Amino acid sequence: MTRRYFGTDGIRGLTNSAPMTAAIAMKVGQAAGTKFLRGSHKHRVVIAKDTRLSGYMMESALTAGFTSVGMDVIQAGPIPTPAVALLTRSLRADLGVMISASHNAYQDNGIKLFGPDGFKLSDADEAEIEAMIDAEVALAEPQSIGRARRIEDARGRYIHFAKATFPEDLRLDGLKVVIDCANGAAYAVAPEALWELGAEVDAISVTPNGFNINDQCGSTYPKALQMRVLETGADIGIALDGDADRLIVVDEKGQIVDGDQLMALVTGRAQEAGTLKGGGLVATVMSNLGLERWLGGRGLALHRAGVGDRYVLEAMKAGGFNIGGEQSGHLILADHSTTGDGLVAALQVLAALVASGRPASEVLHLFDPLPQVLRSVRFAGAPLDSDRVKAVIADGEARLNGSGRLLIRKSGTEPVIRVMAEGEDKRLVKAVVDDICAAVVAA
The missing domain is CATH 3.30.310.50 (Alpha-D-phosphohexomutase, C-terminal domain)
Incomplete structure (x- = not known):
């Protein structure tokens, strides 16, 4: 079925052009809010955003839509996409919304929706919401209109969660880490989490101004990170994208390490620790044959899904896997999170580096990819x-x-x-x- 609004990762487009207008965003809020008004409890939705200028406009429009159908809104401000999934569950919300166009330039924006379980909505849920966007929905009676409030500790909650995924017996003391936050949603939380774990942190692209998100920085433009790692003699470099649900790593020699190598690393460690589930991992049709051959050599299987982290996650749930991801840097570690999380994945990579005592160039390059x-x-x-x-x-x-x-x-x-x-x-x-x-x- 042809979709009018939703693509492979929510709704996305050029700001102030359909479907990414304030008017449509309000209708999305009304439609999604109406669908999730289930039960007699007081309903609430968590809304967060990245740092692009249009986030303010889209946040206000979505808030108007949700409150108009009787749903309370919790505004979390600029935080990573995985933090929305976390807060949706911890605040017992009925819905979570991330306003972001991920790795796209500031001119674009998008809307990602999460259910009360912290997982992205299914195709069926999105199709139902899409059908309601162009229909008339029942608005709340005046006394039942929702309220909106902003929470100030969303960043702290997410930092605490991310740090808890790092092994308790390890520290990052003595490790020099350059982190490129893409002038995006993780500009405050990622450097803070690394510092609290003991790393010597050199943070770049952490001065968002509404226009510079993903602008020659972040996971889709790692050149700046490569140069900084070489200039400073850092042990490793980490690049996130605009909403921090993916990462790319640079070793101490300035070499780029993509998602395929990172998936191999965390899968191999899980196999050795006896915590791997499913007998392998789930990746997409884009992952390199070199990864498939490396897994086969360890008696593990590579199960391929369609492109998009949501489809990876669906395959993981269906097959009982706890590790999956994409070559582009989305890593889904189901033991920790319900969606891709760049910072949590980076912490697992850093844990492997610290535990090995070897240079990143040795730890992170596990196979030779085919051209x-x-x-x-x-x-x-x-x-x-x-x-x-x-x-x-x-x-x-x-x-x-x-x-x-x-x-x-x-x-x-x-x-x-x-x-x-x-x-x-x-x-x-x-x-x-x-x-x-x-x-x-x-x-």
């Missing part, structure tokens, strides 16, 4: 329906001849087609991707 090329091509119309594009894709599959993988998909968060290929021959992989991208552009 992989990923490109994103903006499109108009329906290029994947073109006979010419189909022919080029078929030719690419034939050229790889079973020695690699080819994946073409539309993004669920922006108007681009992602073309990925991997295999033993790097030049062949690049040529296949180049040819397909050229065909898509010409279609």
Whole structure:
């Protein structure tokens, strides 16, 4: 079914253009609030945001929508997405909302919804809310309109939670950590948590101004972090994205460590500790074949899900797994959290580093990935329906001849087609991707 509002990770778009307008945000609040007005208790929703300028506007619109149908609003301010999941559960709220466009630039914004259990809503729940957005919902009687209040200790609650996931017998004393907070939601909490655990913290991109979120910083632009790690002689670098639900790591040599390597690390440690569930981990179709081969060598399986951390989590729940994630840096550690959490994942990586006593370059590089090329091509119309594009894709599959993988998909968060290929021959992989991208552009 074609969605009008929801994509693979909530609602997202250019601010002040549909669907990311204040008017639609108010309707989202009314629709979601109406759906979760269940039972006779006083209903409440937790609303948080990242640091982009439009967050104030969207927060006010959503608050108006929720209160108009009789739901109380708890405003938590700028905190990471996983903190919303945490607060939704701990405050016994009926719903959680994160206002964020994740790793996108400040011009975009988005709305992510969490149920009372702290998990992102299912496709069925989102479809029901979407149908209600354009319908008339029953507004509360004047005496039943909801109230709104802001809580001031949301950051402290999340810091306490994150630190509790770090092994009690370890400390970060003597470890020099550079952390890039992308001028986003974790700009205050992440450096504080690391410092409280004993690390020597060098925090960069921690001065949000409404416009600089993800601007040449954070997990999607790790160059600044690489340079800082090398300049300061740090032991490790950590980069979060705008809403801090994903991370990328840089070792002491300035080398980037992606989500595949990080998943291998935490899975291997869990296997050794006897805490791994499901006999492997869940990743997406984007994860490298090198990860799959490394797991196989340890008697573990890689179960692939569709792109999007929500689909990873659904597969984890269905198969009884406690570790999953994405190559892009979303790591879901179900023993600790109900969604991807960049800071919690980073703390597990730091725990492995401290426990080993070895350099990050040795600890974090567990396998050699196969050559992989990923490109994103903006499109108009329906290029994947073109006979010419189909022919080029078929030719690419034939050229790889079973020695690699080819994946073409539309993004669920922006108007681009992602073309990925991997295999033993790097030049062949690049040529296949180049040819397909050229065909898509010409279609």
